[in-house]
Structures are given as C-alpha cells and as structure tokens.
Amino acid sequence: MGLFDRLKKGLQKTAKVLNTDVRDLFRAGEILNDEHLAQFERRLIESDMGVAASMEIVEELRKKHRGRTVVVEEIWATVQSKLHELLQGQENVEYDAENPLAPLNMAEEGPTVILVAGVNGVGKTTSIAKLANLLHKAGKKVVLAAGDTFRAAAVEQLTMWSQRIGCDIVTKESGSDPAAVAYAGCERAVETGADVVIIDTAGRLQTQKNLMQELEKIYRVIGKKIPGGPHESLLVLDATTGQNGIIQAEVFSGIIDATGLVLAKLDGTAKGGVVVAIRQKMGIPVKYVGVGEQIDDLQVFNPEQFAAALVSE
Template sequence: MAFFGKLKSALKKTKDVLRTDVRDLFKAGEILDEDKLEEFHRGLITTDMGVEAASEVVESLRKEFGGRTVDPKAIWENVKETLKLILKGDGSTDWDPDNPVSPLNMAESGTTVILVSGVNGVGKTTSIAKLANFLTKANKKVVLAAGDTFRAAAVEQLTMWSQRIGCEIVKKEEGSDPASVAFAGCDQADKNGADVAIIDTAGRLQTQQNLMQELEKIHRVIGKRIEGAPHESLLVLDATTGQNGISQASKFSAAANCTGIILTKLDGTAKGGVVVAIRKKMGIPVKYIGVGEQIDDLQLFSPDDFVEALFEEI
C-alpha cells in the first residue's frame, strides 16, 4: 500500500469521529452562525486536537465566513489551511520526502547522536529499529546502544533487530548504569566512523522523578563524549494517549531537550488530533510516524499529507 493510503488507513478512527460529528454541519446555503461554530469546536476537540488549536481553526472560520452563506468547499479548505500552518510552525517541517534523513539534526562532522526516550509500552524499541533501518537504507552506518539495562528482553529485542538490519550494537550486562552504555555507544560509533549512534533508554513515566533525573544524566554524559550531542532527542509517543501526550512531551522535553517526536499507533486511535495539540502547545514537531507494524512502516511526517488524509471524504 502506498504511503498516503497507509496514512488514510491509520487515521480511519480519527476520521470516523470527525465524520460523525461535523460532516453534515456546514450545508450550502445556510448561514454560518455561532451555534455551528461552537458545535464544530466541540467536534475538533473530540479528536484530542486541544482547545488552543481548535479555537484557532474556529476563529479563522469566524473571521472569514461568520454570518455569511455557507460554501462548504471554501470552509473545509480554510480549516485544512489553518491546521497545516499550525503543524508547520516555523517552517522546520519542510523536509525532503525523498530523503529520510532530512528531518534529523545531523552533526556537521563526525557521528550524529540520536537519543530516544518515552514512557513504557509506546513502541520505543521497535521505533528505534525502524529508524535504524531507515538510516541504513539511506547508506548511513549506524550503531545502536542498548540503554534499557533494566529489561533483558529489551536488549535481546534490540540485538535481534540489529542483526536483521545489519548494524552494530553496544550492550552491557543487565543492571548496568544506562549512562555508561550511552557513553560506550557514542565511543564505539566515533571510533568506528559511524554516521549515526542511536541511544535507547528504558521506558519511564514522566512522573517518576528519579528516572527523569537519570535521563538528564544520560543526556549530559553523551555530550561529554561527543561535543554537541545529542544532536537529536526524539520522544516516542503513543497516539492513543491523546492529551496525556502533552504532559509527556513537556516533562521529557525538560529532561532530554526533545527536538522531535516519533508518533506510534496512529492506526489504533480516534485521537490523532493530538499531533496538532502538541505542535501548538509545545512547538515540538512530529518528525516520523508509524503507520503499521512492519520494519518499513515508518514514514516522514508531512503536515500537508496528514491534514489532507484526515479530511478526505469529509
């Protein structure tokens, strides 16, 4: 299935919510009044788009069409354009769709270090494998560091992926200091001339202060081995968490200075609008999205494609 088709499929549950709540709201020839705008505002919020983003969309409609005869096509185009502008933010999402590396902040020289964090069960290890596969296919030499030293299964899973992808992995015995694994991963990547080092970390809740402090330590240690690292700090978010994703983004960003998001499980939720809420509230762009369970089911996030897929057939 082509990517846009996968994206439409992944957004089906979110689209169904929108279709149920707002599809027949704007009828040609009727007047766009406050009741319709308020109902539309509620409909957008049901997708976990957030009050701020939903209010911006509705205010644009009010300013452009309020009190006028409804032209459904013009209204939906206005809605889509407003959402695209929110998602694009400062323009940093103008990535090259033919270059999977283009969303990443790459080091000017030497090894680029990518720190990956997230709460338990979001699909972090699988996302790392998908990203490593992405980079390897782009002819980048990748080293993985198995920093989740609390779970032997996590190390085994990452080792299996490294063998399948064909990249190096650095690991230590169970219970080792995660920061030491991160340091060793950076060290090996630098010495072996790797293009990218991807540092895995144990899943942790954003409310676990001691574990968030540990994440801060890992971030510091990486910078001591390779200047300017981590060049990219990716937060893996489960789309099904909805508005809780904002809390995660806030806390993890404070600890690990998150520069981007990998959004997983988009196909399992009606809360796909959380992408908009996080961008609006935190300013952190979604860089990649998971649109399935296969190793190749990781794609660059395109605001234009996301919005068009979300509102297709509405």
Template sequence: MALFDKFKSGLQKTRQVLNTDVRDLFRAGTILDEEMLEEFEGRLIRSDMGVEAADEIVAELRKKFLGRTVDPPAVAETVNAKLRDLLTGSAGTGTGLAEPAGVEEENPDPLARLTVNPLGPTVVLVSGVNGVGKTTSIAKLAKLLTDAGRTVVLAAGDTFRAAAVEQLTTWAGRIGCEIVTGEMNSDPASVAHRGAVRAKELGADVLILDTAGRLQTQTNLMNELAKIRRVVGKQIEGAPHESLLVIDATTGQNGLSQAEKFSEAAGCTGILLSKLDGSAKGGVVIPIRRRMNIPVKFVGLGEGLDDLAVFEPAKFVRALEI
C-alpha cells in the same frame, strides 16, 4: 500498501470525523450561527486536536461565515487551509522554521530531519514514558536510516529490562547494524559511553541511544538521562545532537499532557509519534506541534519494521483534507 496509503489509513478516524461533521453541521442553504460553531468546536476537540487548535479553526469560520448562508465546500476549504497553517507555520514549532505545505518528497532523507553532526557520528538519544513503543520505534528508525545508506550503531541503554535488550538485539540482527549492550541493571551511561566509542571506531553515521521508560516524576531516572547526556558529550562533541521523545498517538490528550512535562526534563528536540494507525486519532499531531514547541519528525504507521516514515506536514494535511 504504499507509504501515503498507510499514512492516510492512520488518519482515517480523524478524517471521517471531519467529513461527517462538516456534512452534518454545515448544510447548504442554512445560516451559519454560533450554535453550529460551538458544536463543531466540541467535535474537533474530541478528535484530539486540542482546545487551542479547535478555537483557531472555529475563529476562522466565525470571521468568514457567521451569519451567512452556508457553502459547504468553502467551509471545508477553510478548515483545510487552517489545518495547513497550524501544522506548517513557524509559530509553535520551536525551530523558527516554517515547513511549506506544498513541499512533498517521495522518499525524503531521514537524516535530513535530524540535527546532524558534520564531523560524525550523529548521536540520537531516544526517551519516553513506559509503554509507548520506544524500543520498536528505535529499531524502525535504525532500519529507515540503514535503508537510506547510513551506518547505524545501537546502544541498548534500557539495562533494567532484559526483554528490551533482547528485542533490540534481535532487531539489530535483522537490520544488519551493530549493537552495544551491557549487563542487567548496569549503569546505562556506561552503555552509552561504549556505544559512543564503538560508533567512532566504526566511523558510523548515526548512534542511537535507547533509554529506560520512565515518568517525569521519577527524579532519579531523570538524573540518569542527564548523566547519559554528559557522558556521550565527553566522547562526541555536541552529543546528543538530537533528543527524540516517543509519544503514543493512541493515548491522545492524556499522553500529550504527560509527555509535555517529560519533554521539558529530557530536553527533547523532536517527536517520534508511534502507533499512528487506524486506532489513533491523528489530530493529536496538531496540539503536539503547538503545545510542546518541538516538531514531529517521524511517525510510526504500523507494526512492521518498515512502518516508520519521515513526518511531512504537507503529506499529513493532504491525507487529512476533507
């Protein structure tokens, strides 16, 4: 299946909801009233778009069409245009940079989505709450970068779970990248330190640091993240250059609320949205972008090693259009 088809498949639940809602609620020849708008807003919220985004979409429909005869294609185009605006405008991205909805690349460079260390290597710290698919997402990111011609070193910093280290080691073997590991229950910062040393020795392009899953309430583990950042910063200037937070798309608004607080503690610069497949409500991408003030940079589109894509707002909107 082509990448765009996987992307479209991952958004099918949200797209079907939008199509059904517009068709059922906004019938040609009827007069658009507040009752229709309130019902539509409720359905948008249930698609995981969040209250703020739903409010803005409905406000646009109210401004253009309230009290007028419904023209379904015009309503659909207004919803699509507002989605593009919400997803690609500079407001709420935290970067101050707009991402044009009309720009799409067939095979975008994954390194271009990261804050790159021009002196090398670029250090990417990856964190997240328990069970979001963090270790698998790291392997997918390593594969994506390797396929793009970059040399990657992995540091298995989740020293509290033998399964995580074993899994990442297996993935590294399949990808063909080097991995640095530590003893069980050893200091994760020491693994990060050795990973930084090894990445410099090899002249690697990217060092990806895995970390243990944790909750934002676990102060000791949050302090551990801070220590990892300090340690790698002493080895490689400016490191970590990117701090990616993995969020499970299937958890919807509940996961977003938890991850929002987690992100503040971890100093995250970007989102890797995992499990954006047919079981997810893809609309959650929009409140993530709005509320967390950091951009979605990568999306997981399936369980395979190749099922990670650079997040392109233009492609997302095209796959979601009604």
C-alpha cells in the same frame, strides 16, 4: 502504497470522526451560523486537538464562512489550510516526505548521536528500529545502543531488530548502568566510523525523579564522549494517550532538551488531533510518525500531507 496513502490509512480513524462531524454539522445549502461553529469546536476538542487549536480553526471558519451558504468542500479547504499552518508552527517547518534524513540534525563530522526517550509502553524500541531501518536504507552506517538495561526483553527485541536490519548493536548485561551503555555505543560508533548511533533508554514515567535524573546523566555522558552530542533528542509519544502526551512532552523536554517528537501508534487512534495540540503548545517539531506495525511504517512528518490526510475521506 505511496507515502501519502500509508499516512491516510494510518489516520483513517481520526479522519472518519472529523468527516462524520462535518457531515452532521455542515449541510450544503444551509446558512453557517454560530451554533454550528460552537458544536464543531466541541467536536474538535474531543478529537484531542486542544482548546487553543480548536478555537483558531473555528475562528478561521467564522471569518471566512459565517453567514454564508454552506459549501462543504470550501469548509474542508479552510480547515485543511488552518491545520497545515498550525502543524508547521512558527518556524514554518516543512520536511521533505521523500527524504528520510530531512528532519535530522546531522553532525558536521563524526557520528550523529540520537537519544530516544519516552514513558513505558509508547512504542519506543519499535520506533528506534523503524528509524534505524530508514537510516540504513538511506545508506547510513548505524549503531544501536540498548540502554534499557532494566528489561531483558527490550535488549532482546532491539538485538533482533538490529540483526534483521543489518546494523551493529552495543549491549551490556541486565542491570548495567544505562549511561555506560550510551558511552560504549558512542565509542563503538567512533571506532567503526559509523554515521549514526541511536541510544535507547528505559521507559519511565515523568514522575519518577530517580529515573529522570538517570536520563539526565545519560545526556551528559554522551556530550563528554562526542562533543555536540546528542545532536537529536527525540521524545516518542503514543498518539492514543491524547492530552496526557502534552504533560509528558513538557517534563521530558526539560530533561533532554528535546529537539523533536516521534508520534507512534497513529493508526490505532481516533484522536490524531493531539499532534496539532502538542505541536502548538510545545513548539517542538514532530519529525516522524508511526502509521503501522511494520518496519517500514515510520514516515517523515510533513505538515501539508498530514493536514490533507486528517480531512480526507
């Protein structure tokens, strides 16, 4: 499948819900009224698109179609256009879906450091492996740093992925200081002339103050070893968590100065609209989306394609 087809497949649960809503509420030949629009707004909110974004979409429909005969294709076109605008954000971010490096702030010289954080169980380690694979296939020399030293299984998983991809990995014994792993990963990248070092961190809840302080320490240590690092601080969110993802994003962003989001598990949710809510409220660009379980199922986030996939049948 092509990139758009894979994105469309990953979002098919959400798209099915939205398509059903539109078919139920907007019937060809009827006059579009306020009751239809109010019901559609409720459905959008239920898809976790957020109140503010849902109101903006409905206001656009009201402005262009209220009091007119319903033409379903025109309704969809308006929804898609507004979704695209909201997903771009005020910065008008529009990444090239064909270029896996397009979303990344690459260092002008020396290795680019990518710090990755998130709560437990969001798919962080798998997302790191997928990102490493993207970079490796683009010809970049990658080093992984297994900073989740609390879970031996996480280190083993990342080691397995590194062997499969064909990239270097830095590990330390279980219980080691995660900041020391991050430092060692940066050191290895400098010594070997690697292009990118990706640093995994232990999953943690945003309410665990000691672990959040540890994350802050990792962030500081990276900057001491590689000036300007981390060049990317990516927060991995599980799309199936819905609105709770916004709370996570707000807290983590303050600790690691998040530069972008990776949305995992989009293929498992009927609430893919949360991407719109997070993008609008946080002002942090979505950089990559996970649309499946395979190593190649990480895609550059492209607002236009995402909006089209959300409303496709």
